[in-house]
Amino acid sequence: MNKQHIIDRFIKYVTVDTESDPNNPAFPSTEKQWDLARILEQELKDIGMSEVTLDENCYLMATLPSNLDYEVPTIGFVAHIDTSPDFTGANVKPQIHENYDGQDIVLNAEENIVLSPSYFDDLLQYKGQTIITTDGTTLLGADDKAGVTEIVSAMEYLLQNPQIKHGKIRICFTPDEEVGKGAHMFDVEKFGAEWAYTMDGSQIGELEYENFNAAGAKVHIQGKIVHPGYAKGKMVNSMTIASEFISKLPKEEVPERTTGYEGFFHLHHMEGAVESTTLHYIIRDHDMDLFQQRKEFMLNVAKEMNEHLGKELIEVQIKDQYFNMKEKVTPVMHIVDIAEEVMNDMGITPIIKPIRGGTDGSQLSYKGLPCPNIFAGGHNFHGRYEYVPAESIVKASQVIVGIAEKVGQKFA
Structure with a gap:
């Protein structure tokens, strides 16, 4: 050739x-x-x-x-x-x-x-x-x-x-x-x-x-905006809740710290203000059981945080992409x-x-x-x-x- x-x-x-x-x-x-x-x-x-x-x-x-x-x-x-x-x-x-x-x-x-x-x-x-x-x-x-x-x-x-x-x-x-x-x-x-x-x-x-088995996840957090000078007990900062959500996912299970057959959660995009924040994740794992566990883990983090907050402020939508x-x-x-x-x-x-x-x-x-x-x-x-x-x-x-x-x- x-x-x-x-x-x-x-x-x-x-x-x-x-x-x-x-x-x-x-x-x-x-x-x-x-x-x-x-x-x-x-x-x-x-x-x-x-x-x-x-x-x-x-x-x-x-x-x-x-x-x-x-x-x-x-x-x-x-x-x-x-x-x-x-x-x-x-x-x-x-x-x-x-x-x-x-x-x-x-x-x-x-x-x-x-x-x-x-x-x-x-x-x-x-x-x-x-x-x-x-x-x-x-x-x-x-x-x-x-x-x-x-x-x-x-x-x-x-x-x-x-x-x-x-x-x-x-x-x-x-x-x-x-x-x-x-x-x-x-x-x-x-x-x-x-x-x-x-x-x-x-x-x-x-x-x-x-x-990989692959899924995309969208995490939406609802907040409430109030004048910061009069916000005590009233303001709900969705970005603060988002940062807590991020911190609850395994810190070592990200693309930059995994290789081979190791799966991960990857936060690839986010946008937010006090009243509303959205996190965009991809979820990856070669093993189907571990893949399903990753999706359940993310849903459970949202459920537990909502219970602690006393309100349904976090909504997680997960969509499978390929297998x-x-x-x-x-x-x-x-x-x-x-x-x-x-x-x-x-x-x-x-x-x-x-x-x-x-x-x-x-x-x-x-x-x-x-x-x-x-x-x-x-x-x-x-x-x-x-x-x-x-x-x-x-x-x-x-x-x-x-x-x-x-x-x-x-x-x-």
């Missing part, structure tokens, strides 16, 4: 702003996601893909027909076109650093923004490689435009190299993954694959089939084994570990499409220090090709 061709494709994609919006119930949540979807629609047609369809919800699907003379399972590859609203994705200015020397990378001299291996030590894995970064003022969008690049590049390579034998392959690019809606309108029956892989992991080698795909993938573990075997064949050490997050694959697995997650190559997603080695994008593209070929061989 031509590395420069793949870099050029990736740069083209990331310079299209596709940031999604968690506060807009429309589908997709931003009109600008259509911009990249339409570019991809034309590109898939240009490289020779079949059955290219862009539906009314901004799902783009296409087919690479089988070139075998026998039947094998139809498999799929999925990536998302939107970028996270956590950090701006407008006016992305990618920077290419060839033959990385292991030293600090100055992203923006004027603002003294530096990507340093002393803080981000994963960088040192990629000495001698081509590192693509931002200019420090935006995210990069490798999550998940690296995945999009890899799928398109792999399909193009297979079309150009018909000597590589494979079964029917379906691909799909989804909107709104970053705001939790990426699989909501996904038509599994139309997609027609027995299983699929999301190309949405991080560092090279990642292969994941476990993810651990392990339950759906474990019965068909051969789909993980195939990807692991391909990586080993290529000299890539598989890193099999739980996802401390979720992908479209977690929801798709529960919709009947088992869907493990494969590395896309990027690091430091959702922020100004995001980067991706170009070699990792190439390798992920080659893994897709390898899986396509391996399925053809396994089911001969």
